[in-house]
Amino acid sequence: MPIPGHIDPVPVARAFAPRADGRVDLLGLSKDDLRMALGTSQLEPKQAKLRAKQLWHWIYNRGVADFALMTDISKAMRPWLEQRFVISRPEVVETQVSTDGTRKWLLRSDANDAQGTQDYEMVFIPDADRGTLCVSSQIGCTLNCRFCHTGTMRLVRNLTPAEIVGQVMLARDALGEWPSQPEGRMLTNIVMMGMGEPLYNFDSVRDALRIVMDGDGLGLSRRRITLSTSGVVPMIKRAGEEIGVNLAVSLHAVTNEVRDEIVPLNRKYGIHELLQACADYPGANNARRITFEYVMLRDKNDSDAEAHELVRLIREYRLPAKVNLIPFNPWPGAPYECSTPERVRAFSNIVFEAGISAPVRTPRGRDIDAACGQLKTAAEKKSRAELDREAATAAV
Numbered sequence: 001m002p003i004p005g006h007i008d009p010v011p012v013a014r015a016f017a018p019r020a021d022g023r024v025d026l027l028g029l030s031k032d033d034l035r036m037a038l039g040t041s042q043l044e045p046k047q048a049k050l051r052a053k054q055l056w057h058w059i060y061n062r063g064v065a066d067f068a069l070m071t072d073i074s075k076a077m078r079p080w081l082e083q084r085f086v087i088s089r090p091e092v093v094e095t096q097v098s099t100d101g102t103r104k105w106l107l108r109s110d111a112n113d114a115q116g117t118q119d120y121e122m123v124f125i126p127d128a129d130r131g132t133l134c135v136s137s138q139i140g141c142t143l144n145c146r147f148c149h150t151g152t153m154r155l156v157r158n159l160t161p162a163e164i165v166g167q168v169m170l171a172r173d174a175l176g177e178w179p180s181q182p183e184g185r186m187l188t189n190i191v192m193m194g195m196g197e198p199l200y201n202f203d204s205v206r207d208a209l210r211i212v213m214d215g216d217g218l219g220l221s222r223r224r225i226t227l228s229t230s231g232v233v234p235m236i237k238r239a240g241e242e243i244g245v246n247l248a249v250s251l252h253a254v255t256n257e258v259r260d261e262i263v264p265l266n267r268k269y270g271i272h273e274l275l276q277a278c279a280d281y282p283g284a285n286n287a288r289r290i291t292f293e294y295v296m297l298r299d300k301n302d303s304d305a306e307a308h309e310l311v312r313l314i315r316e317y318r319l320p321a322k323v324n325l326i327p328f329n330p331w332p333g334a335p336y337e338c339s340t341p342e343r344v345r346a347f348s349n350i351v352f353e354a355g356i357s358a359p360v361r362t363p364r365g366r367d368i369d370a371a372c373g374q375l376k377t378a379a380e381k382k383s384r385a386e387l388d389r390e391a392a393t394a395a396v
């Protein structure tokens with residue numbers, strides 16, 4: 001089976017393009033591009049620089065999307081901006097709130113999209129000491145991880161920087177967290193762990209996260225952002241150098257044989273290559289550990305021997321690591337079952353006793369189906385088994 005790589009053509013919506021109404025969306029533009037966008041609209045360079053600074057502050061520090069409210073921009077200038085530019089937000093199709101406080105938003109891409117409108121999701125998970133926004137990087141995913149609902153969906157396209165930053169802006173809107181203050185806010189952390197493989201949409205994810213981290217705007221520290229990859233080895237070093245956020249890796253198995261099945265990308269970049277790339281990840285140290293995600297699948301990857309092998313691998317590669325054990329959240333027709341609670345505990349204990357943190361992640365938002373990797377409306381969901389059944393029926 002061919003495994004798509006990051007050089008495979010993936011449709012990307014153009015970020016710096018006028019919308020159907022001729023206006024340019026300023027959301028997601030870098031500071032330089034924002035200045036250039038103003039410059040190409042015949043503003044003097046000095047003026048463009050000043051206005052870009054003001055706009056940046058209004059957009060990312062105050063969360064203002066309406067030029068009329070930008071009080072330090074002259075009244076005459078505001079309609080001029082309005083005619084030429086817009087500050088977008090993703091369209092919200094539906095919002096769901098779980099009994100445990102988890103919130104899920106179903107978002108819709110622009111109606112002018114060449115592929116037609118498409119839906120993607122983001123999830124906010126509040127905890128006692130933090131609030132984490134799980135952000136999508138693609139609509140659908142090419143990687144077909146066997147335990148993941150998103151993997152059963154066809155990739156539609158990469159999200160643009162505006163659509164990625166837009167998720168953070170929207171969450172801040174919904175949580176009432178403007179202006180941007182680091183203290184006392186609910187949204188404290190971001191994980192690039194929603195739909196899609198972020199390292200297959202590297203440029204947009206990098207550009208969006210740079211905006212999210214910019215101290216004049218959203219101002220989220222890189223230590224509070226985690227990028228989760230299924231193991232796109234050639235891009236891991238670049239991610240460390242050019243983005244510099246925390247790294248999480250969907251490991252899920254300790255042998256190539258099992259990982260080839262669960263995470264098919266492993267057939268392209270095997271476990272040892274992946275762990276070496278993690279060992280070389282710029283900025284990883286004992287204070288900034290790499291998280292290894294490990295979904296607990298009954299009789300597939302959950303034995304004592306596999307827990308010991310995980311410890312051995314972490315030691316062999318001298319990885320500053322923590323392990324996140326994720327009880328599998330099965331869906332109808334899913335090819336796996338969740339390990340028993342006793343098995344999960346035993347696995348966790350073995351890793352803990354070796355001095356490696358291995359907490360079991362509490363499932364969140366189950367009543368709204370918000371678990372990671374299951375980010376799509378129930379109506380649109382199709383399990384792999386369902387797809388296989390359909391394919392088999394069609395072939396008859």
Ligand code: SF4
Nearest residue numbers: 141144145148151196
């Ligand atoms: S786990 Fe991530 S990379 Fe794998 S199929 Fe799901 S969304 Fe894609």
